Amino acid sequence: MxxxxxxxxxxxxxxxxxxxxxxxxxxxxxxxxxxxxxxxxxxxxxxxxxxxxxxxxxxxxxxxxxxxxxxxxxxxxxxxxxxxxxxxxxxxxxxxxxxxxxxxxxxxxxxxxxxxxxxxxxxxxxxxxxxxxxxxxxxxxxxxxxxxxxxxxxxxxxxxxxxxxxxxxxxxxxxxxxxxxxxxxxxxxxxxxxxxxxxxxxxxxxxxxxxxxxxxxxxxxxxxxGVGNCHVYVDAAADLDTALAIVLNAKTHRPSVCNAAEGLLVHRAVAEVFVPRVTAALSDAGVTVHGDATFAQQAGVVPATEEDWDTEYLSLDIAAAVVPDLDAALAHIRRHGSGHSEAIVTSDQGAARRFVAGVDAAAVLVNASTRFTDGGEFGFGAEIGISTQKLHARGPxxxxxxxxxxxxxxxxxxxx
CATH class of the missing domain: 3.40.605.10 (Aldehyde Dehydrogenase; Chain A, domain 1)
Structure with a gap:
């Protein structure tokens, strides 16, 4: 011993x-x-x-x-x-x-x-x-x-x-x-x-x-x-087919790793159309959605608790909420995110710039899956880890x- x-x-x-x-x-x-x-x-x-x-x-x-x-x-x-x-x-x-x-x-x-x-x-x-x-x-x-x-x-x-x-x-x-x-x-x-x-x-x-x-x-x-409580925010100006593909990849490609998405935020302007689509697609992929009141109206959704917003599941689970605007999405991420990776899906370059500037994370992704936060994907070779602090290194x-x-x-x- x-x-x-x-x-x-x-x-x-x-x-x-x-x-x-x-x-x-x-x-x-x-x-x-x-x-x-x-x-x-x-x-x-x-x-x-x-x-x-x-x-x-x-x-x-x-x-x-x-x-x-x-x-x-x-x-x-x-x-x-x-x-x-x-x-x-x-x-x-x-x-x-x-x-x-x-x-x-x-x-x-x-x-x-x-x-x-x-x-x-x-x-x-x-x-x-x-x-x-x-x-x-x-x-x-x-x-x-x-x-x-x-x-x-x-x-x-x-x-x-x-x-x-x-x-x-x-x-x-x-x-x-x-x-x-x-x-x-x-x-x-x-x-x-x-x-x-x-x-x-x-x-x-x-x-x-x-x-x-x-x-x-x-x-x-x-x-x-750090841990990876990563989010995908679907903006009012998002292409919903693109958003669906990104959400599914970010959550299901390999759910047990730190750059998998654990949270989904949807702008209320697209919620009526997108929430049923994404909930059904996630369910078909074996994902349990822990949702707010809007998401909970869909079949199979588990009502989210306050603990869900802070959970790194590392499993086929995701916490999902509808937000009134981009500022509310940023506020949610500041409160619950872990500073690892945050993604926005949008065709509005102004919204993308505001999201990039407003998110405090090691990696911010625009119209791309959080699964890309990786030393190999960034061309660094095999990584030692992903730092979420600010000294001495940050990111992969x-x-x-x-x-x-x-x-x-x-x-x-x-x-x-």
Whole structure:
């Protein structure tokens, strides 16, 4: 059983390994990423066998279907994990990039360059694909990573990390740049949160309770990845066929992820026509609508409670309301949204501009599904998570967001 002292030792090993990784060339890091990708595919059978243990245990314990879906790996999902690593290898190396530079009045040359954080701690729930994504992005950005997944995915994560470490070693890097902090004891999480000086930054990725606990208790700096209480607002000037397609995609494409829509707002000018259409379409797709008084007039709609407006369902459920105007939609989102992703469907460019300006979220989408808020969709490669805070990063976090900067000052014997 892993203790707090064991976690400190893992962090010390990660710190030692990070120095070499931080100075590794792009060619070395990319070779490691390709080796990791190939190994995931070649050893996919053992990963799937381990994952089957986790899934069977979750189902036997009555875990909700949406959470089981996040936990389950398939051959296609393992292939996608591998492709994510290859995609990251194809991206520019952020380490050493000059953010800005100038020659000062006295002739000193000043450059601000990107550098790795050093050691990144990841605390996350259920989804074992995060294990490969986080390892790949951290490696490419020059960071050693300590991965602390949930006990529900313990067998999957152990198998994946074993494969990745073996592959990293074949590429000539220290395998300790990727390490798993065993799950099962809460004090291992607390040990990570208290490892200031060994761990440079923590990134929690999971439910609201996990994120709140890490943000409130950690003495290590935290990049907060928030929950996704995302909305689609159908404006008075919306094309209703377009709106219907966007709502269905945002809710049903993959309901168990943070960029799925959890709320639907409809302008009252189109409610008489659109509410029956969208309710029927959602019902046909297996979605339970938790609606206000207008929506509740439709068959099968469950009357919404105040709690529904604040719920990240991660399931085939959606909270729906009719609003009198765009300002009311904005007010509803400000009160209940989580700052993740908000979408408007409209052909009125003025309304779109007002919505974009008025919504405080990491991503605002105009005539597009919330499902596009994703590092891969944005062209960043596999993402480390989606930050809903404003410092140090916001939105999908790719390679540049996994670096800090330092100033390099070059002179010719300059003294002040």
């Amino acid at each position: 892993t203790s707090s002292a064991d976690v400190v030792r893992l962090a010390e090993r990660a710190r030692a390994a990070s120095w070499g990784l931080g100075q590794a060339t792009r060619a070395t890091k990319d070779a490691a990423l390709h080796a990791m990708a190939d190994a995931l595919v070649e050893r996919g059978a053992e990963i799937l066998a381990a994952n089957a243990e986790d899934v069977q245990r979750a189902e036997a314990g009555g875990t909700p279907a949406g959470i089981v879906d996040r936990l389950r790996l398939t051959t296609d999902r393992v292939e996608a994990m591998a492709q994510g690593l290859r995609d990251v290898a194809g991206l520019a190396d952020p380490v050493g990039e000059v953010v800005r530079g100038s020659t000062l009045a006295g002739g000193l040359e000043l450059r601000q360059v990107r550098v790795p954080f050093g050691v990144v701690g990841m605390i996350y729930e259920a989804r074992p694909n995060v294990t490969a994504d986080a390892a790949g992005i951290c490696l490419k950005s020059g960071n050693a990573v300590l991965l602390r997944g949930s006990s529900s995915a313990s067998a999957s994560n152990e198998a994946i990390v074993a494969v990745l470490r073996d592959a990293v070693a074949t590429a000539g890097l220290e395998p300790d740049v990727v390490q798993l902090v065993p799950a099962g004891r809460h004090d291992t999480v607390k040990a990570l949160m208290r490892a200031r000086g060994l761990v440079d930054v923590l990134i929690p990725r999971g439910g609201a309770g996990l994120i709140r606990s890490v943000v409130e208790e950690s003495i290590v700096p935290v990049i907060e990845t 976090m790719g390679l540049p967001e996994m670096t800090s900067t330092k100033y390099v000052v070059t002179g010719e014997g300059h003294v002040r």
